Amino acid sequence: xxxxxxxxxxxxxxxxxxxxxxxxxxxxxxxxxxxxxxxxxxxxxxxxxxxxxxxxxxxxxxxxxxxxxxxxxxxxxxxxxxxxxxxxxxxxxxxxxxxxxxxxxxxxxxxxxxxxxxxxxxxxxxxxxxxxxxxxxxxxxxxxxxxxxxxxxxxxxxxxxxxxxxxxxxxxxxxxxxxxxxxxxxxxxxxxxxxxxxxxxxxxxxxxxxxxxxxxxxxxxxxxxxxxxxxxxxxxxxxxxxxxxxxxxxxxxxxxxxxxxxxxxxxxxxxxxxxxxxxxxxxxxxxxxxxxxxxxxxxxxxxxxxxxxxxxxxxxxxxxxxxxxxxxxxxxxxxxxxxxxxxxxxxxxxxxxxxxxxxxxxxxxxxxxxxxxxxxxxxxxxxxxxxxxxxxxxxxxxxxxxxxxxxxxxxxxxxxxxxxxxxxxxxxxxxxxxxxxxxxxxxxxxxxxxxxxxxxxxxxxxxxxxxxxxxxxxxxxxxxxxxxxxxxxxxxxxxxxxxxxxxxxxxxxxxxxxxxxxxxxxxxxxxxxxxxxxxxxxxxxxxxxxxxxxxxxxxxxxxxxxxxxxxxxxxxxxxxxxxxxxxxxxxxxxxxxxxxxxxxxxxxxxxxx
Numbered sequence: 001x002x003x004x005x006x007x008x009x010x011x012x013x014x015x016x017x018x019x020x021x022x023x024x025x026x027x028x029x030x031x032x033x034x035x036x037x038x039x040x041x042x043x044x045x046x047x048x049x050x051x052x053x054x055x056x057x058x059x060x061x062x063x064x065x066x067x068x069x070x071x072x073x074x075x076x077x078x079x080x081x082x083x084x085x086x087x088x089x090x091x092x093x094x095x096x097x098x099x100x101x102x103x104x105x106x107x108x109x110x111x112x113x114x115x116x117x118x119x120x121x122x123x124x125x126x127x128x129x130x131x132x133x134x135x136x137x138x139x140x141x142x143x144x145x146x147x148x149x150x151x152x153x154x155x156x157x158x159x160x161x162x163x164x165x166x167x168x169x170x171x172x173x174x175x176x177x178x179x180x181x182x183x184x185x186x187x188x189x190x191x192x193x194x195x196x197x198x199x200x201x202x203x204x205x206x207x208x209x210x211x212x213x214x215x216x217x218x219x220x221x222x223x224x225x226x227x228x229x230x231x232x233x234x235x236x237x238x239x240x241x242x243x244x245x246x247x248x249x250x251x252x253x254x255x256x257x258x259x260x261x262x263x264x265x266x267x268x269x270x271x272x273x274x275x276x277x278x279x280x281x282x283x284x285x286x287x288x289x290x291x292x293x294x295x296x297x298x299x300x301x302x303x304x305x306x307x308x309x310x311x312x313x314x315x316x317x318x319x320x321x322x323x324x325x326x327x328x329x330x331x332x333x334x335x336x337x338x339x340x341x342x343x344x345x346x347x348x349x350x351x352x353x354x355x356x357x358x359x360x361x362x363x364x365x366x367x368x369x370x371x372x373x374x375x376x377x378x379x380x381x382x383x384x385x386x387x388x389x390x391x392x393x394x395x396x397x398x399x400x401x402x403x404x405x406x407x408x409x410x411x412x413x414x415x416x417x418x419x420x421x422x423x424x425x426x427x428x429x430x431x432x433x434x435x436x437x438x439x440x441x442x443x444x445x446x447x448x449x450x451x452x453x454x455x456x457x458x459x460x461x462x463x464x465x466x467x468x469x470x471x472x473x474x475x476x477x478x479x480x481x482x483x484x485x486x487x488x489x490x491x492x493x494x495x496x497x498x499x500x501x502x503x504x505x506x507x508x509x510x511x512x513x514x515x516x517x518x519x520x521x522x523x524x525x526x527x528x529x530x531x532x533x534x535x536x537x538x539x540x541x542x543x544x545x546x547x548x549x550x551x552x553x554x555x556x557x558x559x560x561x562x563x564x565x566x567x568x569x570x571x572x573x574x575x576x577x578x579x580x581x582x583x584x585x586x587x588x589x590x591x592x593x594x595x596x597x598x599x600x601x602x603x604x605x606x607x608x609x
């Protein structure tokens with residue numbers, strides 16, 4: 001039937017019946033177009049989503065009858081010799097028709113009954129398992145003796161995202177990548193997305209997998225309103241002689257100037273036997289050329305990897321270079337294929353000299369200026385940093401970011417030494433880091449002797465002495481458990497009398513005169529007659545003195561004249577303790593010094609005896 005006439009006739013058909021009629025038309029044209037190169041037909045694997053959403057459950061559009069009608073029309077007009085396998089899937093995948101060969105109308109009737117009996121009442125959408133089952137069937141079909149003369153085409157129709165909630169050990173779509181690689185570009189894969197919402201992103205990734213060699217397509221038709229147009233998109237992929245190519249290793253390693261690159265593998269497959277000429281277009285005029293190969297022979301429906309090697313000129317500049325590989329078949333009916341390549345020429349940089357000696361630099365001054373030279377095959381910018389023992393040293397020039405040119409770049413280096421810098425030898429690195437991620441940082445070692453002015457040395461020495469004094473003072477305070485103020489007072493009163501005298505007889509006329517503080521006297525010794533006038537009338541006298549023994553201070557009383565009694569014992573020299581009674585003539589005193597009890601009285605339990 002003439003295609004133009006058929007196209008006019010389609011205007012009078014319902015939209016739901018158009019997709020597979022056009023698909024069948026494509027099959028017929030495929031038969032005539034491929035009769036010279038193939039004896040067999042097409043092995044169709046139809047995979048239909050039968051989840052409840054296909055018939056409108058959950059508020060979606062009911063498109064299931066429309067899809068079934070389209071598949072039925074496809075069966076009515078499919079080419080003799082084709083095979084049809086039908087799966088439906090929801091939470092699981094079910095085989096409905098296994099490789100039924102269309103040889104007569106009864107075969108079509110069997111398939112139409114299977115299609116008509118399909119029900120969209122399943123739960124969940126186990127898309128990954130459906131893809132896996134279709135690929136397994138494709139693998140079996142491609143093992144047949146006449147597989148090289150046939151074409152396998154998988155058509156999967158679904159209206160929603162993958163939903164495997166509650167399914168134990170679900171199979172995800174990417175899990176079938178290995179099955180895809182094993183089939184070496186054999187099947188065509190068409191994902192027909194009919195849902196109103198965006199389809200599963202993993203379908204895109206799967207259809208664009210390099211292992212499909214460009215034979216994967218995702219055709220979106222929300223609500224199934226343009227199924228006929230989608231069929232028109234499927235038809236050319238099957239009936240037109242063509243070459244499909246893709247990059248096997250997208251990220252090629254950087255290449256060095258003056259070398260031949262490691263092979264860059266190009267996956268290729270043709271649906272006819274043909275010879276292909278390879279041409280390289282250097283878009284950046286960098287001098288890169290194709291080293292090998294220049295021609296390649298392709299066998300119909302057999303995947304072939306083409307290792308492309310490129311010659312890099314010795315004067316090539318570093319950076320990314322845009323290339324275009326054109327594969328032109330000798331068969332003029334086959335369209336040329338173009339692959340855009342991005343090749344990185346590895347930057348080569350060197351820095352001279354490797355060591356810089358700036359001699360002596362006084363703190364607070366700038367160093368002399370020395371120049372380093374960077375040789376590079378790239379242009380751009382670079383940052384400068386100091387690494388190592390560079391405390392209080394900073395770059396005076398150049399600025400933190402510099403410009404690099406292809407060839408030689410001279411960089412003046414000068415340092416500024418801070419006023420606070422200490423004297424001594426310094427060794428550190430100046431690191432130059434290009435902005436290119438592929439370029440390695442460059443570094444040169446800097447030697448410098450920092451000198452300190454005499455006045456600053458004296459100040460620092462005094463500060464160190466003061467710091468040492470503070471440390472010693474802190475340690476003493478911690479040991480003595482006293483504050484610095486308390487230690488100062490202790491030093492001041494180290495040789496001063498402590499405690500008090502209590503006048504027992506005769507009682508003074510004023511209560512304030514009964515207690516006489518020895519601490520407030522601030523003296524190392526004192527005569528009792530000077531403190532208590534009543535003693536002067538007794539013709540007796542004694543003195544109180546401080547005596548240190550084994551690092552501890554004691555108060556002693558010494559007789560100067562007359563009879564002196566302590567605790568009813570006549571004495572000449574006597575060590576006083578807290579609450580000792582002193583008698584001089586008819587004057588009676590009590591010596592009080594809290595914390596200075598007699599040794600046997602301290603926590604001995606003898607106080608009550």
